[in-house]
Each structure stands twice: as C-alpha cells, then as structure tokens.
Amino acid sequence: MKKWFFFVLALSLLLTSCNAPTTVEGDSPAASSNAYITDMGSDTIVNLALAWAEAYQQVQPDLRISVTGGGSGVGITALINKTADIANASRQITSAEMDAAKKAGLNPQEIVIARDAIAVIVNPNNPVDQLTLEQLSGIYRGEINNWEEVGGDDRPIVRLSRETNSGTHVYFLESVVRLGNSKDTAIFSRDTLLLPSSEGIISEVRDNLNAIGYDGLGYVTSEVKKVAISSLDTPDNYVLPSAATVIDNTYVISRSLYMYTPNVPTGGVKTYIDWILSPPAQQIVQNLGFVPITSP
Amino acid sequence: MSKQQGNLVITGIIKIAGYSSIVFVTLILIFLLREGLPALGSVPISQLFSTIWYPIQGYFGILPLILGTLLVTLVAILIALPFGVCTAVYLSEIAPKWVKAVLKPVIEILAGIPSVVLGFIGILVFVPFIRTFFNLPTGLTGLTGAILLALIAIPTVVSIAEDALNTVPDSYRQAALALGVTRWQTIWGVTLPAAKTGVLTAVMLGVGRALGETMAVMMVTGNAPVMPTRLNSILMPLRTMTATIASEMGEVATGSTHYQVLFFIGIVLFLLSLAINVAASWVSMRQRQRSERILS
Numbered sequence: 001m002k003k004w005f006f007f008v009l010a011l012s013l014l015l016t017s018c019n020a021p022t023t024v025e026g027d028s029p030a031a032s033s034n035a036y037i038t039d040m041g042s043d044t045i046v047n048l049a050l051a052w053a054e055a056y057q058q059v060q061p062d063l064r065i066s067v068t069g070g071g072s073g074v075g076i077t078a079l080i081n082k083t084a085d086i087a088n089a090s091r092q093i094t095s096a097e098m099d100a101a102k103k104a105g106l107n108p109q110e111i112v113i114a115r116d117a118i119a120v121i122v123n124p125n126n127p128v129d130q131l132t133l134e135q136l137s138g139i140y141r142g143e144i145n146n147w148e149e150v151g152g153d154d155r156p157i158v159r160l161s162r163e164t165n166s167g168t169h170v171y172f173l174e175s176v177v178r179l180g181n182s183k184d185t186a187i188f189s190r191d192t193l194l195l196p197s198s199e200g201i202i203s204e205v206r207d208n209l210n211a212i213g214y215d216g217l218g219y220v221t222s223e224v225k226k227v228a229i230s231s232l233d234t235p236d237n238y239v240l241p242s243a244a245t246v247i248d249n250t251y252v253i254s255r256s257l258y259m260y261t262p263n264v265p266t267g268g269v270k271t272y273i274d275w276i277l278s279p280p281a282q283q284i285v286q287n288l289g290f291v292p293i294t295s296p
Numbered sequence: 297m298s299k300q301q302g303n304l305v306i307t308g309i310i311k312i313a314g315y316s317s318i319v320f321v322t323l324i325l326i327f328l329l330r331e332g333l334p335a336l337g338s339v340p341i342s343q344l345f346s347t348i349w350y351p352i353q354g355y356f357g358i359l360p361l362i363l364g365t366l367l368v369t370l371v372a373i374l375i376a377l378p379f380g381v382c383t384a385v386y387l388s389e390i391a392p393k394w395v396k397a398v399l400k401p402v403i404e405i406l407a408g409i410p411s412v413v414l415g416f417i418g419i420l421v422f423v424p425f426i427r428t429f430f431n432l433p434t435g436l437t438g439l440t441g442a443i444l445l446a447l448i449a450i451p452t453v454v455s456i457a458e459d460a461l462n463t464v465p466d467s468y469r470q471a472a473l474a475l476g477v478t479r480w481q482t483i484w485g486v487t488l489p490a491a492k493t494g495v496l497t498a499v500m501l502g503v504g505r506a507l508g509e510t511m512a513v514m515m516v517t518g519n520a521p522v523m524p525t526r527l528n529s530i531l532m533p534l535r536t537m538t539a540t541i542a543s544e545m546g547e548v549a550t551g552s553t554h555y556q557v558l559f560f561i562g563i564v565l566f567l568l569s570l571a572i573n574v575a576a577s578w579v580s581m582r583q584r585q586r587s588e589r590i591l592s
Binding site for chain 1: 348352355424434435514521533547
C-alpha cells in the first residue's frame, strides 16, 4: 500500500514541478544538469527521504527531488539501470550488484546517512517482555514454536517478516537468524509469514496475540509492544531499542542506512548529500524515530 | 474519398483490431518463453520442482507455489460455484422483474470493485473472523484468500450462467410445468441440465479469474511458501504464484536466475489458464456435437 502512496506522492511532486516556472541557471551547467534528482529504494528510508526532500525545498527551491520506495533492491537495480540518481538502501550493496554496476560503467559510492534500530514487536497483551538474541534466532529458525518455551503463555508462535526484497529482511536473516555467522546457511522457518508492508506486520501483531514481528524503529507504533533484546556477549542484559541504546551500541539489532550514488557525487547531488549529513538534516532523522550519525 | 474506399478503410481497421489479439497473445507467449525458458538451464529441473522457495539464497522450488495456487483456486471455486449458480438460477428463473433490475447492476458493481479494496476488507474483517472462528494461530490463511477469490469469481459465474439459463427455450419450462412438476423440479431436472454447457463454461471462466488474481490474495494469505500437503492446509498460510511474481519482480536484476525463474512461473500460470480455457471450450464443443447428433 505504502508503495502506491509514495508513487502517487512522487507523481504529484512531479506534476507540481511542471507548473512551477523553470529557472535555468546558465552559468553553472553542473547544477542545472542536476536540477532534478531521482531518489529511489528502501521502504525503511522512504519517509526520511521524503522529509529531507521537503525540507530541502526551503534550502534549494530550484531543485526537484522525486522520492519513491519499493525496497533496497529496487533502488540499487534502478541505480544500475541508470534510472535513479540516488539509491536508498537499508543494507549494503551486494558483490553481485557491485559487479553489475561496474559492468554498466558505474562506480557506486556508499554514504552512511543514518542509523536504525530494528525493533522486535509482540502484542501488548503478550506477557513476554524480553528475549535473548539466541532465543529470537531460535524462534525465526523454527526451533522454538511455543511462547511457553520463552516464558510466555501456552500459545503457538506466528512469525512475521517483511518480503525477501526488503533490506530489513536480509539484515534480519544475517544478524539475527544466523547470529552474524557468515558461514551459517540457516534460513527463516518456512512457515514464516512474508507480508508485503510494514503496516501489514504492525496490524497483524496488534490484532494477534500469537504473533511476533520486526520492523524499523521509526515505524513501530504504540499499539504494539517492543521486546527488550540481549546480545550474545551479555545474555542477561536486556535492552529496549531507542536512539540512546543504538548510539552507545548496547542494542544489538541496529544497522546503518545508506545512500548510493552511481559515481562520485558532483553538482546538485553532492550539495544535497552534504546537506543530508549536516546537523539540520540529521535533526529530521531524530524526529522521525531514526538515529542520527552525529549528534545534531 | 469515395464510399467504397471508406468502406475498405473501416473494414481494414476492424480486421486489424480482430487479429491484433492473436498477435498480442503470441507476442506475450514468445516473450514469456524467451525470458523464462533459460531457467531450465540455470536451475536443474529436480531443484525447480523441489519444495523450498527462498530465492535470495538460491532455493528455487516452485512446487509450494503451484500447489498453493491450485488449493486456493479449488476452494474458491467450491465456494463460488453454489453461490454463483444459485444466484443465476434465482435471477433467471425465480426473481420478479424489479428484483432482477436491482440485483443485476449490484452484481456488476461487485465485479467492478478493485481487488485491493477487497483485500482491505479481507484484512479488517475476514482475517480476525477466520482466526477466532476456527481458533487458528493466525487468520492470514489460504481460506481467507479463497473467500476473497470467490467474491471476485462470483460475478463472472453469475453473469455467464444466467446468460446460459436465459437461452433455454421457454417451451422446455412450459412442457415441464404441463407435466405437473413443481418449479424446483423444473429448475433442477430441466432448465439446469439444458444449460449445463453454459454453466460449466461459467465455472471454468470463474476458475480462470481466480487463478490470475494477485493483489487480494497477496494481502491475506500470509505468503509463507509452505507445502500444502495436509487436508487442513487451507487453514494455514500459503503462497501463490501470482503473489510471488508481484512481490519479487521489482527487486530482481534483469537476466538473473531469479528473474528467469519468475518468468518460468509466468509460463506455468499461462499454461494453467490455457488448459482451463481449452477445457472450457472442449466442454461446450462436445456438448454441441452431441446435441447436433440427437437432432439430426
């Protein structure tokens, strides 16, 4: 649903830009060639990217930025196919994607734009408040199938996940299901429900006492309960996800969020990315429930 | 331009329009085959028809997807068949004129409701209902999808079955009534058998409609690629072919193995709906030949 919403939003941004009188800056060809920026990718980042694009209108009224979601893979594919100037990704570019980009004559650049915690969520009436990372892995591997085994009621566990095209899914597979062990080939239990949107996960967890899900901290609403997670090293120290616990590295399921540009950024794209890394833009990061890379 | 030339142009346009659908179907088939058949080279057949679907780690077993689609469609048509045919019988045989004048447009509106909207209703109404009614771990099940598919297929079944019933000559009904049988016996013993071919065609087209539906199914079936092997599999989450293509197509790199396999799934879907259409026309042809024999 969200994809469509943002598609419409991007479209309306585009249409309004048609109405606006176009100002061509003849003296700086680099800037005018980048007067329109296409920013595509991760659904996790899309709200943030939209907020940035909006705020940037105040800074640079001439520049048009169109933001669309679709998933990290979608953004990077668009980057390789040269239909996007910036790809948003909630995971790093894979070596296969890097090879494809090189083959297309590109030299993708990675910029860390924010950090994000992935919150594990359950129904508010579920008595389970905390899990070790190992228990969480066991749940998603399909080894733990009843809430009783992790200190809850005698109820079956219903596992929810984002679809496989989501960067969050890939991150969760590597860092939680496989516990960060790159040699591990375990995959999600096959009866894991793959839902097409963050909203789908939130609404099922809100309604279903059996469900467990995960989502970016910025998307978690108060209708569901966040679970405190302990790391492998300190299994007794359960930590709730928040900006503070991500910055001091005590919350384990956290990751960096990226933007990729096809080549070393120049012109309008460079100015835009420099602005994103500046304190006012990083303040927006915090406002949306993500974690800034530097304290604003 | 003379009258004759004008005539020629118009007939030409009509002819092109007529043949164009053949051209389109052929082109689509060629495209599907070109993109999808290389999958047979990249993935061994034994692996392609295995039971694990997790494409981002190289598991390309499409069997759970095929069975998922078949199971949901079968249950959907088991629901839609009695409902659809009874509605058609009521409309054609029993309903007074004014009821018919109200009911027919309403059913046509049902056909026009976008499947996304039905999906929303499914999430909000059917998912919680199915969970509590059958006391299941989750309401995102094959049955929920089948109910929505039945809603989508019913208008097709009703309008075609009703047309078939309308073509039954009135003399049949009059003859039956003259023999002193009741209205119910007339419908069950005379009218329905006489319209059997049309009713069967209606069911076949309803199956075709359900088979290709994507959005509503993707929203409510949970999309877990499990093998539906047990009798109660319909009460568990499952994943259909259409939902798989829709949710994964955006992410894949053009020409990759995953891309080829998704097109291969497209070929399987194409063949399935082809088989259903052929079966539908075979049924009606055979019937016609038989009745022609009897008449001659």
